[in-house]
Amino acid sequence: MTEQLTPADPARIGGHRLLARLGTGGMGVVYLGRADTGELAAVKVIRPEYAAEPDFRARFRREAAAARRVRSPWVVPVTGADPEAEAPWLATAFVPGPALAEAVARCGPLPERGTRILGKILARALAAVHAAGLVHRDVKPGNVLLAVDGPRLIDFGIARSPEETALTSPDAVVGTPGFLAPEQAQGRETGPAADVFALGCVLAYAATGRPPFGTGAVDALLYRTVHDEPDLSGAPDGVRDVVARCLAKDPADRPTATGLDAVLVEDAPEGTAEWLPDDVVRLIADRSAAMLALPDAEATVAGAAEAAPAAGRRRFLALGAGGAALVAAGGGAALWAGLRDEGGSGSAARRWTLGVQADLSGPQRAAGRAQERGVRLAVEQFNARERRPFELAVAVADDRGDPAEAERAARRLAADRDLLAVVGSTGDKTTGAALGAYDARRVPQLTVSSAQGAYGTASRRSLLQTVPTYGTTSLPAALFLQAEGVRRVGMVIDRAAGEFAWEEGHLAYKTLGLVELEVHPRVVPRSADSPAAVLADVLDRRPDAVYYAGSPRRAADLAHKLLARDFTGVRILGYPAAGPEFTARAGPAAEGWEVFAPYIDPEAERVAGFAAAFRKRYGHAPGRWAAEAYDVAGMVLDRLTEAVLGGRRPERGRLFELLTGSTYRGMVREYAFQDGYLQGVEAFHYRVRHGRFAYAGPADVGA
Incomplete structure (x- = not known):
């Protein structure tokens, strides 16, 4: 897929008329170019900061020469290169097919x-x-x-x-x-x-x-x-x-x-x-x-500044703790009337769509339903405003927590030309399975509860993770342990629980070391019947605290063993294992376990207005992850409004740029992104009391 050239892109590189951008990376930009002979080429141009390094130029020179030596019809040939140019470049024959x-x-x-x-x-x-x-x-x-x-x-x-x-x-x-x-x-x-x-x-x-x-x-x-x-x-x-x-x-x-x-x-x-x-x-x-149907591009001037945003742009959407409030800005109606959608009709009459892909009937249905209802509430409050620049519909797909169904659901949603973004999916595997379909159509995909750090071969051209990745909540856990006077931590990383346990435990191990705690990690093999099998070795180290990363069922087994051994130190439970299954299985052994999680308690004072509106709308209290989903929907609405008031058509690519290029303060946290990942580690502290996870307030994440 191609992207339009920006005003700062050059018009020509090494005898190639540039037509579009094919992609960007850490080393430079790849353009689609047309040579003077009429042939298309992929032209890689190296970033100036690398071009200024003599060693890098030497490597680039060698590799360009090396690539020319390969002779095969199945290897894309190098058609030109200039390692000595001010901006070094290399061109290969262009293959107009998908990866x-x-x-x-x-x-x-x-x-x-x-x-x-x-x-x-x-x-x-x-x-x-x-x-x-x-x-x-x-x-x-x-x-x-x-x-x-x-x-x-x-x-x-x-x-x-x-x-x-x-x-x-x-x-x-x-x-x-x-x-x-x-x-x-x-x-x-x-x-x-x-x-x-x-x-x-x-x-x-x-x-x-x-x-x-x-x-x-x-x-x-x-x-x-x-x-x-x-x-x-x-x-x-x-x-x-x-x-x-x-x-x-x-x-x-x-x-x-x-x-x-x-x-x-x-x-x-x-x-x-x-x-x-x-x-x-x-x-x-x-x-x-x-x-191959791309026309020749108009000439651009290298170094030209991007067009300045329309003067007097005003933000008029504010989603606060008490619900959505629309603040009309003078002159806004004239802007709305002048907008055009893809079909050429006035956008005020256009009904755009926000998608929700979630597990509504599978193993994570409680979180999925909470997220769907949080998104619906935000959109309904927005649509209820008398003066609004557009109306937004909600399209929902239940992927049942199944990766194959998640991919099919994503294809169905992404095929809707009115879909501007999607919130979901609920779990890591379904998010990864859906990513390719959304990425192919450049649909911004915003995860609420999927915290995996990487998704295999899929790119991150359209993915935004609005939740800290696994293991980042180990920072407040480490600070808590330090404040409690803990010196030695026995860590149990249960590989049988899946990818999240390894990711969470490995990063937690590193984080605890950074605050100068003495950590003794043990990895539970996939084949082990219970994490309790390694407990004796962990306790032989005489730890002041035990940190477990794994599943709720196996965490309960460990809790029983610790109670039987009369362990009285601090016990930290990785948040993916913190739920009703753990407290039900562990019984009295669950009392006192500490959890540091990225989701806020729905009854917390910070989200009291939202919780009241949720109860009024649905007749029950919001569940875990509902407030975060409401926040994410509010961020999308805010950025869509920014696009509309700026006189821009809310295309998917533009919306993704707006989401990644600015900061949004929601109820739960501040949302700012780098390379698709949420910046900052805002977390919340819970402690098991009387058989339930009681909210202990915002966690200390340091300065």
């Missing part, structure tokens, strides 16, 4: 034959890379483009000769976690075998729709890559055996790229895409037609 990551996210896994043919062609591509004396080092679904005449391997941004490592820090991990070989994950020397391992990961993803080592925090991904066996469940037999060989931990046990080509005895038709499913072929055709 494998997008194709799988939107259309599902490939069939067995399609996966094997993909593997055979990519093995040939890697064989050519290795024959040129290079290692690609970042083979992943996002670097495999699907074209009408076959796949292409792209991006030699970090490819180099195996001996050329001087410009890389010895302990740096280069590549994409989840698609790295164990030797890469450990920062050791890598060779062609690392590319074969990565290809195995890509084929596992193509066949199952998920990376073989899961998703989640980077540290967790690297740990599983080095120590765990890949999850190949669901992969066809004809794919599983080949992939398993590629994913051998020892590089010497993996096949070569040439050997893999020979093993995959398939009819690999050149010049066609008939080996792909029909919906993927249609996606390739649609993307190719859209890209």
Whole structure:
């Protein structure tokens, strides 16, 4: 997908007329350009701060020359480069098709034959890379483009000769976690075998729709890559055996790229895409037609300032603790009357849509229903105002907490051209499953309770996490332990509970160390029947406190064991385990456990006005996460209003920019973002009293 050029973008680079932006990254901007010969190219332009470094230029010079040495129809060729230019650039032939990551996210896994043919062609591509004396080092679904005449391997941004490592820090991990070989994950020397391992990961993803080592925090991904066996469940037999060989931990046990080509005895038709499913072929055709139909761009001037916002812009939406209040600004009606929507009709008559994707009937239905009702209340209060710039509808999709249904629900919602943003989904797995569909259509996706730190291969072009990620609540926990005079902490990280437990526990371990607490961590294996199995070792260290990251059921087992051992120290429970199941199973053993969570108590004074409005509307008290969902809906409404009063059509991309580029003060917390993540760690303290989690007030998060 392309984005419009900005006024600050140059008109030409190295003989290429720039037409659009293809993407941005940490190192620079990639443009779609048209050469003087008429051919399209992807032109990567390096950021000035890197161009000023002599070492970086040396590396860029080497890598541009290295990429030119590769000769294969399945590797996108370098068509030009200028490492000495003021803004160094490199151009490759443009492939107007989707990445494998997008194709799988939107259309599902490939069939067995399609996966094997993909593997055979990519093995040939890697064989050519290795024959040129290079290692690609970042083979992943996002670097495999699907074209009408076959796949292409792209991006030699970090490819180099195996001996050329001087410009890389010895302990740096280069590549994409989840698609790295164990030797890469450990920062050791890598060779062609690392590319074969990565290809195995890509084929596992193509066949199952998920990376073989899961998703989640980077540290967790690297740990599983080095120590765990890949999850190949669901992969066809004809794919599983080949992939398993590629994913051998020892590089010497993996096949070569040439050997893999020979093993995959398939009819690999050149010049066609008939080996792909029909919906993927249609996606390739649609993307190719859209890209190739781009007109020449108007000239822009490098360094030109962006247009200033309309003078006198006024914000007139305020969502406070007592509900929504609309403050009309003088002259606003004239602005509304002049707006036009995509169809050319007056926007005041247009009914735009805010989506809610949630688990309304599955394992997290209580949180999902609370979030849906929080969003509805905010929108209803907005629509009840007499003077409003637009009317907003709410479209709801129940994904039942199932990743497959979450992907289908996201596709349905994203297909609505009037959908401007979506709040959801409720859980980590469903959020990750839905991300590809929303990202493909640039629908801003705002999570309320999904706190995972990473979502595999999906990009973050449209995702905003409005909740602190797992483990960040360990900061107030650490400060609390410090204030209680705790010196030694026994930490139990229960891997059987899932990704969140590892992510939460690992970051908590680091955070506790930062405040100079002595931490003794123990990891409970997936196969262990109970975390209590490691308790004796933890208590042998004579800790003043025990910190558990895991599930509510297994937390209850641990609580019973601690009570039986007469442990009287502080007990910290990671918030994902804090719920009715823990208190019901633990009984008296739950008393006194401390929890630091990102959600506010619905009865807290800070949200009293909201709670009263919620009771009036629904006849019962709000549940956990309802206030946060109301806040997030209020933020979307506020930014939409800003777009409308600024005279702008509220397009999805523009709305995402407004959401990420400014700060919103809600009832629960302040919302400001960097790279899609919430900044700040506002948390709330709970303590089990008389069988329930009693609210103890806002947590101390330091200065």
